[in-house]
Amino acid sequence: MVRTTLSVLKADVGSLAGHNVVHPLQIKAAQDSLKDAKESGLISDFYVTNCGDDLELIITHKKGEDNSEIHNMAWDTFKKAAKVAEELGLYAAGQDLLCEAFSGNLKGLGPGYAEIEFEERKSEPVVIFMADKTEPGAFNLPLYKVFADPFSTAGLVIDPTMHDGFRFEVLDVLEGTSFELNTPEESYDLLALIGTTGRYILKKISKKDGTVASRVSITRLCLIAGRYVGKDDPVAIVRAQHGLPAVGEILEPFAFPHLVAGWMRGSHYGPLMPVAQRNARCTRFDGPPRLIALGFQIKNGKLTGPSDLFDDPAFDMTRAKACEVADYMRRHGPFMPERLGPEEMEYTTMPQVLEKLKARGKKEE
Numbered sequence: 538m539v540r541t542t543l544s545v546l547k548a549d550v551g552s553l554a555g556h557n558v559v560h561p562l563q564i565k566a567a568q569d570s571l572k573d574a575k576e577s578g579l580i581s582d583f584y585v586t587n588c589g590d591d592l593e594l595i596i597t598h599k600k601g602e603d604n605s606e607i608h609n610m611a612w613d614t615f616k617k618a619a620k621v622a623e624e625l626g627l628y629a630a631g632q633d634l635l636c637e638a639f640s641g642n643l644k645g646l647g648p649g650y651a652e653i654e655f656e657e658r659k660s661e662p663v664v665i666f667m668a669d670k671t672e673p674g675a676f677n678l679p680l681y682k683v684f685a686d687p688f689s690t691a692g693l694v695i696d697p698t699m700h701d702g703f704r705f706e707v708l709d710v711l712e713g714t715s716f717e718l719n720t721p722e723e724s725y726d727l728l729a730l731i732g733t734t735g736r737y738i739l740k741k742i743s744k745k746d747g748t749v750a751s752r753v754s755i756t757r758l759c760l761i762a763g764r765y766v767g768k769d770d771p772v773a774i775v776r777a778q779h780g781l782p783a784v785g786e787i788l789e790p791f792a793f794p795h796l797v798a799g800w801m802r803g804s805h806y807g808p809l810m811p812v813a814q815r816n817a818r819c820t821r822f823d824g825p826p827r828l829i830a831l832g833f834q835i836k837n838g839k840l841t842g843p844s845d846l847f848d849d850p851a852f853d854m855t856r857a858k859a860c861e862v863a864d865y866m867r868r869h870g871p872f873m874p875e876r877l878g879p880e881e882m883e884y885t886t887m888p889q890v891l892e893k894l895k896a897r898g899k900k901e902e
């Protein structure tokens with residue numbers, strides 16, 4: 538049996554045309570860096586792409602999760618791409634590299650990552666989701682549907698190897714506490730938590746025998762930096778088929794462009810629009826928030842692919858709906874619920890505005 542780790546690591550280290558897209562020379566710098574790592578034997582294979590202004594490193598290796606050599610190499614790779622951004626005068630060069638020096642693990646340093654170590658099955662299909670202008674809680678709704686909603690995933694009802702349901706790990710990002718909940722038994726408890734998408738984040742989903750099926754990146758940049766530095770633009774890995782949801786079941790919930798937090802200045806609700814990688818460029822009102830899905834096969838650590846899964850007319854209606862919803866939401870201007878609620882705004886300008894007005898406040902009798 539071959540044990541492989543799939544690591545998807547991402548950072549916004551600067552981009553072209555404001556917070557729009559990663560520059561091809563940054564992609565090239567990252568590819569060169571990962572090519573060296575592959576030739577040195579540190580990693581098995583890699584693929585570099587971008588979702589909007591986020592540089593995405595997809596890496597296979599044999600070092601396991603949270604490995605300092607792998608994270609150090611990814612950090613160096615992000616640094617190289619940030620250097621290109623500086624040289625070209627790209628926007629927000631080095632934005633997500635919050636610390637001067639690498640300190641053993643990427644956790645808390647700015648870049649986001651999702652990793653799964655697994656024993657390769659005879660055939661190992663995976664779907665990698667990458668989003669721009671939103672936060673990790675954006676995956677709560679669709680991943681719940683993939684792994685727990687029989688109206689979305691047929692296999693939960695008709696595949697005997699999925700009928701037992703799944704185990705969900707939820708992280709309370711404010712308290713730093715995590716919970717494990719089983720579906721279908723504890724579906725309602727699970728939904729009670731993960732409906733609060735800014736706080737309770739689906740982090741990991743496994744089969745009840747412990748087989749890991751999915752991981753979501755969960756950095757909350759604003760909490761790390763203590764001030765607003767952009768939404769976290771999450772990634773998620775989902776293993777597919779043969780006792781796990783089929784690729785089509787994994788994509789199905791994304792046919793509904795649900796509202797997610799992010800968009801302009803990380804402060805608005807907008808529809809999550811699934812797009813082909815080439816269309817992962819946030820434009821209107823710095824959005825609407827975009828999602829790409831790349832499908833790969835992994836064999837002895839080698840990545841075959843990708844198949845650009847949302848590059849498909851089957852999602853045209855979803856995109857049209859997303860545009861219609863974007864129009865509708867924008868008509869609210871600076872009002873809730875288009876603008877995020879006060880808890881989320883705490884990390885933006887709200888405290889400064891309140892501070893400024895404090896002296897002018899009069900107590901009502």
Ligand code: F6R
Pocket residue numbers: 555556629670671767768799800801802803823
């Ligand atoms: C949201 C995002 C953008 C920026 C906006 C302002 O995640 O990246 O919407 O917040 O373009 O950017 P600055 O403050 O850099 O001018």
Ligand code: MG
Pocket residue numbers: 549551552555556557590629632767
């Ligand atoms: Mg940016």
Ligand code: MG
Pocket residue numbers: 549589590591669670770
């Ligand atoms: Mg981004």
